[in-house]
Amino acid sequence: MPLGLKTGALRAPYSNSTASWVIQSFIDELAHAAGKDPLQFRLDMLATTPLLEAAGNNRMPPGLNPARMSGVLKLVAEKSGWGNRQLPKGTALGVAFHFSHRGYFAEVAEVSVAANKKSK
Numbered sequence: 001m002p003l004g005l006k007t008g009a010l011r012a013p014y015s016n017s018t019a020s021w022v023i024q025s026f027i028d029e030l031a032h033a034a035g036k037d038p039l040q041f042r043l044d045m046l047a048t049t050p051l052l053e054a055a056g057n058n059r060m061p062p063g064l065n066p067a068r069m070s071g072v073l074k075l076v077a078e079k080s081g082w083g084n085r086q087l088p089k090g091t092a093l094g095v096a097f098h099f100s101h102r103g104y105f106a107e108v109a110e111v112s113v114a115a116n117k118k119s120k
Contacts, residue, residue, distance in 0.1 A: 024096035039077050039095050046070045064099045072104045073097050080108035088116070 028089040031041035049066040071093070077083070082093055090113045112120040 023098075028094070037083070039073065039082055042073055042095065042097060043070055047074070069097060069104050069106075071098060072106045076106040076108050080110070082108060088112070 012088065027042060027045075028038050031038045034041060036044070045067040046069055049064070051065055076095070080093060082095070087093070087110075092111055094109045094111060095106070096109075097104075099105075114120055
């Protein structure tokens with residue numbers, strides 16, 4: 001299936017685009033349906049996630065450590081001022097996280113929507 005996005009020299013472009021958009025958007029929908037803050041919803045999920053260990057051989061990389069992922073999410077929340085600052089009308093913060101290639105990644109995006117309904 002064609003990706004439809006220019007990936008350039010990204011490492012693992014399919015993993016990156018799927019993690020950052022599809023999975024995280026779905027988690028946002030779940031948080032919205034549950035009436036929870038998107039960041040807190042992710043932290044709550046991780047609090048009940050067991051440590052995913054390697055498949056039992058030295059060639060397999062270690063699995064996700066939920067406590068470490070929570071720490072990364074808390075760090076980006078702190079650095080972005082998540083929940084601690086007043087945002088202008090039409091502006092919101094979005095959060096995403098991913099575990100890939102033995103790395104822990106999280107980001108917060110500040111997004112604004114103009115009067116013409118275009119994002120800035």
